[in-house]
Amino acid sequence: KNQVEQSPQSLIILEGKNCTLQCNYTVSPFSNLRWYKQDTGRGPVSLTIMTFSENTKSNGRYTATLDADTKQSSLHITASQLSDSASYICVVFSGAGSYQLTFGKGTKLSVIP
């Protein structure tokens, strides 16, 4: 069964600090991995999409990494801002006959002043 596990479930950091969110997946066959940001009560917004051959991808202060061998991804947030407070969701797409998007439960990040 395809699964996406995210850690930690929640995280509180001070404004200006960095943080790293983790995503482990058991999805086969792997096609791509996405990170979404979801503000409370709003729809998720895509941050990055990474394919098998990509190790790192950045979007402003957000940097995602992917290790396809260990089936792990991380999302690093640099110099956090209050507006980064949100849930961050890891989603893995499996292809080649098993077309399915598997969602993690998300990491809830709170940035405090």
Added chain:
Amino acid sequence: DSGVTQTPKHLITATGQRVTLRCSPRSGDLSVYWYQQSLDQGLQFLIQYYNGEERAKGNILERFSAQQFPDLHSELNLSSLELGDSALYFCASSVGGLAGFAGELFFGEGSRLTVL
């Protein structure tokens, strides 16, 4: 603004009732996906339509049904509502179907359903 429009934004109804949620995808997108998100839970995939046809089914209850119309908008019908159906219902759209899916998935702002 993702370009995906969902109505209504909020809906309060009683147990046993029936409601319809509406979604208009981004211009040019052929696929529509419906997701349910209960309080503090992850997004649960319900169903996908591509160009008017059902393409994939997730954990959708028999009391729920959906369709996609010729103009590509979609409706999610929830009937015999129970307290546990209270949730945020999101619609998302993409250009293609899931086969070979490498593109973006755009989410609407959701419809918050409260069943009393």
